[in-house]
Amino acid sequence: MTVRMSMVKALNTGLRAAMERDPKVLVMGEDVGRLGGVFRVTEGLQKDFGDGRVMDTPLAESAIVGTAIGLTFRGFRPVVEIQFDGFVYPAYDQIVSQVAKLHFRSQGRVRMPIVIRIPFGGGIGAIEHHSESPEAQFAMTAGLKVVSCSDPNDAHWMIQQAIASDDPVVFMEPKRRYWETGEVDTESAPQGLWSSRVVRPGKDATLIAYGPMVKTCLDSARAAEADGLDLEVIDLRTLSPLDLEPVFESVRRTGHAVVVHEASRTLGLGSEISARITEECFYSLESPVQRVTGFDMPYPPSRAEHDFLPGLDRILDAVDRARAF
């Protein structure tokens, strides 16, 4: 059955399905209960599942993740919400020093099936600390898995798959896409969580993106059609582990790769993807891998974010640069 809904609603129905399926699934975070979360992703869950399974926590990010760790020792599967991207740093220690390492330290005896939901990225005119893209800091941490959804159907399924995973998953939700609607197929078998996907086939260059930039890249590809350019767009979906085979396959055909993300350039995901494309596709490349990213500065005041964030013009310029090489 296909239903049209927003990403917020798709996440909500996904969470609900996971909680109905497994009584060990808990939802925890600041304001996730009565309010339903500041973005309403958890709306109605406390009413239906009770305040034992949908917990309003103190305003303490380290505690939210730290207590989730203790709950996993009793077999629970906590889904914790970090209210905004820029608020995750007080929990950083618990995430990278504890969540990421306990399976390793215990030689596989302790499992950490925790999902850490983080609304991330800019483009909504927010004040500081509300528009950041810290995904690379988690993707570079061995022991964590990091994914990002880009549309409602993926949001609905990926959140359920992340909860079902026995590994800890940092789940990056593109908040500027929260209110965009799309078709959600609530019955068909979902795509594997750890696989990227070609969202638009093309032959002239490959755009590689995830989360909020997938739509921006699709918009760019549509705009490029006017110039007779046929751009392929790949949604990575999984940032750690990366599923780059579809990217390699694509770049071998197109000869040009452009990686797009909102996060700052230096040591962002684009650095790794660019290196891997170079390693795997060197003889197929007709130009160096291009990166279109945020700049290496703290996230700017929102009235300047339109210049900071990759948009159609910068993406298409990068495509032109690559093709003119």
Next chain:
Amino acid sequence: MNPLTSHPGTPEVPLVQLLTPTGQRVENPDHDFAGDRAEIESLYRDLVMTRRVDTEAFALQRHGELGLWPPALGQEAAQVGSARALRPHDFAFPSYREHGVAWCRGVDPAQLLGVYRGSEMGGWDPADHQLALPNIIIGSQALHATGYAMGLTLEGLVGTGDPDRDSAVIAYFGDGATSEGDVSEALDWAAVQQAPVVFFCQNNQYAISVPVASQSRVPIVQRAAGFGMPGVRVDGNDVLACRAVTERALQRARDGQGPTLIEAVTYRMGPHTTSDDPTRYRGAAEVDEWRAKDPIERVRLLLEAEGTPPEFFTDLQAEADALGVHLREACQRIAEPDLAVLFDHVFAERTVENDQQKAEFVAWRDAIEGSVA
């Protein structure tokens, strides 16, 4: 630094003490140790064995067999007294110095050595001993304990009146850890939730070199009131008092009456770790003052006065010696870690990248070994 005068301007909180340094039993209106002589002998055995583990491991480090060791010398009573108050189905979250707790939870002391030899990252299966792995990041385990305790509540394992069901958690940390935000967050949330957790702070007077008065303006026990839970300050070198106080706090927790903060006032007789030089930050007179409060000696004096036969002590000495031999031999037998195997433990669900890097490493190592052979 005398802990009883270490917080200038703040009224001191009395210590619960049931056994003086000279081996005299004393009464306390709120806390009582009801065990018989056999029970005290059993506690004494744990104290002696814990000290033997510690001194043996210290020596192994000095012989180059361990890279590091954090000694628990002087803290045996706090650890044994509190851990012996746990029931088998209770759960403990230690820091990295709780060798006596591990002993009481049935962990083979040899399993403590691997981490400090550099051969492994954990040591035992937490589910086998109801004891989490040693935690080196200061204070973070207080939150894990709180989460576990919340889980007990959710599962209905608190306040049922059935002693086989009702369960509690204990979190161990030091005085320095109380400066960490995680400990405050844990105390706060546990109190709000009325979670069945006991926070057991071993105030051993120093966070490496920084004395407790430089970490806390008030005696640590006084923080309990601010978070909304009872606080008990106990003589941490008195195994009977530590046992009694912890037992009562754990029972409160199991009964559904919420958390307790225990401050066990003790002293780290040795260095912070084998890399530390405590003579740079504390004087001999202070150490001597605490040596007179030794947690083991006072129990020996009590037992001798109560009529424990001399054979008990000589038998125990032989048992401790045998444990020393076991530790030395077991240390030599600890397997070298195999990096190829370690790849397998990064994730529960293996990844392509993980497998690729493992294959890359194994191929490289095989090639090197082939060329050497």
